[in-house]
Amino acid sequence: MVLDFLYRVNQSIGIKMKKCTSTLLILLCPSTVFALSGNDNSIYPHLFIGLSGEYIKTQGSDSSETSALGVNIGNQINRNVAWDVGYQYVYDPYSNKSADTGIFSVAGRYDLFLGQKTSLYFRGGIGYWMMDSYADAIANKESANGISPLGELGVNYRLTPQVYLNMGYKYINGIGRIDTGIFNQHALVSSVTYHFKGKSFESIVTAPLPKKAPELTYEPQKLLAVTLDSSDIHFDFDSSEIILTRSLSKKISQVIKFLFDNPEIKIEVIGHTDSVGSQEYNLVLSKQRATSIAQLIIDGGVSINRINIIGKGEDEPITTNSHAMGRAQNRRVEIKE
DSSP: OHHHHHHHHHHHHHHHHHHHHHHHHHHHHHHHHHHHHSOTTOOSSEEEEEEEEEEEEEEESSOEEEEEEEEEEEEEOSSSEEEEEEEEEEEEOSSSSEEEEEEEEEEEEEEEESSSSEEEEEEEEEEEEEEEEESSSTTSEEEEEEEEEEEEEEEEEESSSSEEEEEEEEEEEEESOTTTOOEEEEEEEEEEEEEOSOBSSOOOOOOOOOSSOOOOOOSOOOOOEEEEOTTTOOOOTTOOOOOBOHHHHHHHHHHHHHHHHOTTOOEEEEEOOOSSSOHHHHHHHHHHHHHHHHHHHHHTTOOGGGEEEEEOTTSSOSSOSSSHHHHHHHSOEEEEO
16 A cells, blocks of 8 residues: 555656646746845845645545645745745545645735734635546546636744744635546645745854054044944834844944944944834834844843933834835834944
């Protein structure tokens, strides 16, 4: 039984992959180029990959229960919208006609956030399926292929900025033909995806302590004034979570070096938000964002006693809050003497 299963898996995947390699290359290349063409500051769009497991119950001319594995690759366009292509293999030895089915899918997805890390997701698209069914032996094979609509509904949890966990229900309508058996697929899906969008924890290059005390000079001292805006740091709506980009790392390293070179100077780290939400909540959120940046400076070796953390909420916008681009610019952190 096991050898027969492995033989069928090998034969099915080999044949199906040859049929669809060109199609997958056409679908994947734009996504890959789009993700790789951006610089290190680009949080969106970005590439992601995923692995899923499913418990499946089929309903139709030949009903049964089985399981499946799947893989997918896609592009996260923004915080809420993504699309992906995937492959799922289903082997069903329990029905009256044993069958193996490969399904290539293309789907779009929308996440409705309930909090900073949790969302409801809705996914819809089409699946191109290829089925081989067997009455008694591999020689008595009947094959069919076609396109069916698919829909999925579930819950997403962001375990880390890169790792997302998903649990949901998926439905595919009308797989198979009369000779192979026609069924609808109901599945409980659990999956994990990895998103290539920077690191949440990255060591800051710290400036070494000077071996000798600097000689006194009478040159005017350069003042410190750094603004970390949307080009350096990405704050999602209702979030103080940091994705540490190369630009942000460079600016934080410059601040740390300045403070090492000028040990008598203290700084203020000031957080700001856009105008969405209540003033009281935004005041708390802005201080959380300032605290996240201050922690990077402290991790670089600067004493917390030299840092004053301030949250100003939505009170000091630098541009309009009437559109998304303006709100993104207002979600910022300033570092001043």
